[in-house]
Amino acid sequence: MNSPLPPTIPDTLPDTRNLGVLLRVLLAVNAAALVVAVAATDNFQDAAQRFISDAALLQPALLGALACLALLRDVLTALPYQRGLWLSLALVLGCSLTTRAVLAGLYPADLDSYLRVALYTLLLGLVLFGYFRLRGRALSPLLTMARLQALQSRIRPHFLFNSLNAVLSLIRKEPRQAERALEDLADLFRVFMAENRELSPLASEVALARQYLSIESLRLGERLRVDWHTERMPPDALIPPLTLQPLLENAVYHGIEPSIRPGQISINIFQVRDELHIDIRNPYYKEGGGHHAGNKMAMGNIRERLALHFDAEASLKTTVGNDYYQVHLSLPYRPASTAKPTRKVP
Structure with missing residues (x-):
């Protein structure tokens, strides 16, 4: 006889070396940046300029974070889900703040700028990890x-x-x-x-x-x-x-x-x-x-x-x-x- 199915479905971190996962993250983050640019301006031209300006800071941080997650994928996925999740968020947050500090010479930053970067990073990270968790359960x-x-x-x-x-x-x-x-x-x-x-x-x-x-x-x-x-x-x-x-x-x-x-x-x-x-x-x-x-x-x-x-x-x-x-x-x-x-x- 078949053994009974377990009552719960184990959660797993997304495969950060998978092309589909990377494309979804890139599209989602850039879409969120575009929404922020449109909401913060009064017309399309200003929104486009704001998006381009934000992208100069966003893309290096995003690519760096994805590179770190891909490099450490095997280590992170071997951990219990909750521990791997928070460590992944910490890595992404560290990459974002480090990138902002490196580019401070070109784009001056104060304490509020770093706080905004941290807040946006954590919010987007939680949303994306939540999405991949739900998607994994849907395709359980x-x-x-x-x-x-x-x-x-x-x-x-x-x-x-x-x-x-x-x-x-x-x-x-x-x-x-x-x-x-x-x-x-x-x-x-x-x-x-x-x-x-x-x-x-x-x-x-x-x-x-x-x-x-x-x-x-x-x-x-x-x-x-x-x-x-x-x-x-x-x-x-x-x-x-x-x-x-x-x-x-x-x-x-x-x-x-x-x-x-x-x-x-x-x-x-x-x-x-x-x-x-x-x-x-x-x-x-x-x-x-x-x-x-x-x-x-x-x-x-x-x-x-x-x-x-x-x-x-x-x-x-x-x-x-x-x-x-x-x-x-x-x-x-x-x-x-x-x-x-x-x-x-x-």
Whole structure:
């Protein structure tokens, strides 16, 4: 049985090395500065001049603060949330006041100026950290897990019954193959029922995907052909768990089962500099009459989990050709060298 879900959702600091987080902070802070400039002046021209003048002080402080937070990200995120939050605010405040002092020769400052800088910094910092906290809870793994379980509850009974029937047909003729199939099936459902919240090593996810396809090949036989390209795959890359298997389940259900002819699923996993790419292509039949509509729940769930872990640095794109359907995942390469694997590679 699944272990009960915890009643609370742990808060985490935003990833200050993530492009999406940095863009949100830059836009929010500059938008706040523009609002202040407009509120403090009587016309657009004066507001523009005020904004430009404030930006000369704001941008160095903002970039310095972001650089400090990015440099110390691992230290800050390892701390309890409250302690990491207040230490982050202290770092941002220190960067802001230091920048103001350095630029005092060009922009004279009195005590009131430093107090205003401190007040604005603390207010903006609290608002932004509060925003990222709420956003993290909105994209919580618990909510995503519930949606994933709803999706799997529709698919697993069909897959389970078909798999068991295929195994039963092998017990007398190929008992060893039937035993291996039951072991693969047990491994699959053990992973399905686990609380998969953390990132998982890519090698483990590929092993799980191979087990799934091996089970499907028992009932589909020669109709299912799989072409793996993993020569340039980084096995230690971390990805959200149960990412490959649902995509391959869709590929089998929508690309192989509708036809009596053999069909091929191609999986290409490779690394380009600091990015990991995953391509999955399966046959597409126009006469299927919108049979790809069933992909929406799985695709939406995977997009949510990519956004949770990688923000704007990850993407999922689909392409429909004349005779193929392709899913392309792009996400940052994060090695598992410093992380504990979520499960043993079968």
